[in-house]
């Protein structure tokens with residue numbers, strides 16, 4: 337099996353979890369490499385729906401090692417609840433199938449506090465974050481005042497690091513954000529306990545992965561969020577704070593780019609976005625609501641309604657180029673059944689010009705008007721189709737049009753949330 341990076345090719349929520357769940361059957365290790373519990377990966381197994389926030393989707397398969405890389409940020413209380421929930425549902429989660437990098441940064445209570453207070457202060461200009469403390473924890477990492485798992489599990493080191501950083505963060509919370517200071521003692525006590533429990537999972541993940549590779553093992557790198565939410569290449573500042581691009585798989589696990597064989601981009605057959613920021617192909621009004629209802633487009637982490645729009649080939653081409661996407665998985669094609677015609681965004685109108693490339697400036701993107709190509713839809717319910725050739729002509733043409741517009745071959749098409757509702761069109765390239 338090749339080493340595969342699976343990334344979201346849009347603004348997140350593309351259905352990566354179910355694709356990773358399927359592909360994980362053939363690999364030895366599944367590794368998360370960025371983001372934290374802002375992610376919500378939904379997997380449907382039979383009648384059961386599992387939503388994973390921290391844990392790699394491979395945790396649901398027997399005999400697979402799941403790994404949380406150094407690029408991920410972990411909220412220990414949330415992680416341990418997730419572990420307890422899975423154990424209660426009959427899944428095995430222990431240090432034989434879950435390892436966490438000792439370099440992983442820890443989300444602390446002041447990160448959540450700062451995230452929520454800042455968004456409230458910004459009002460109209462807010463990012464629309466998930467409120468999980470993601471921006472502030474990556475900010476501390478970059479500012480070199482973060483607390484890593486290795487620090488958390490060493491009581492003396494943790495005491496020193498926490499005392500240092502809490503003094504500074506409390507000053508910020510009280511003087512800038514107008515909040516109440518957080519207590520050192522209660523954080524130290526609660527988080528020391530987490531450290532005690534998490535000790536068994538902690539390891540040098542880079543060393544572990546490189547050893548596995550040298551012994552012929554294969555790894556599936558599971559991205560969270562999406563290419564357009566990447567801190568460097570996304571629609572900044574309306575992005576998350578981590579490297580959601582394929583490159584993040586390397587920096588977020590300590591495995592080199594030369595070890596990656598395939599980059600699989602997961603994209604919905606249409607587009608959604610949660611939170612603020614420009615979205616040229618957004619559909620407002622009743623048609624947007626129709627798509628939201630048909631696709632049950634509500635956030636699996638925050639429950640927020642997702643903004644819905646047509647497939648955007650300009651944005652996807654950009655994601656494909658910047659991430660080296662070698663194959664696509666198109667999800668939720670079934671949701672488009674019943675639309676008489678479908679719009680595909682093939683360019684942007686910007687100040688009298690037609691753009692076919694994605695603008696790097698967010699304010700320019702906000703001014704862009706979509707240029708649509710209208711294609712015929714299909715009326716049939718496709719959710720029970722088992723072969724690509726059995727899809728209605730409109731649906732087959734739609735997939736071929738995505739390939740033509742993006743220049744990337746489609747490997748798989750999903751027609752529903754459960755494991756078996758997927759068609760494979762070609763080998764993974």
Ligand code: IMP
Nearest residue numbers: 348374375464465466470575576610611
């Ligand atoms: P943060 O990651 O909580 O800081 O949020 C920053 C932006 O990324 C907001 O627009 C969020 O809605 C968005 N975001 C974060 N995680 C996800 C995700 O898993 N799916 C979709 N959007 C996300």
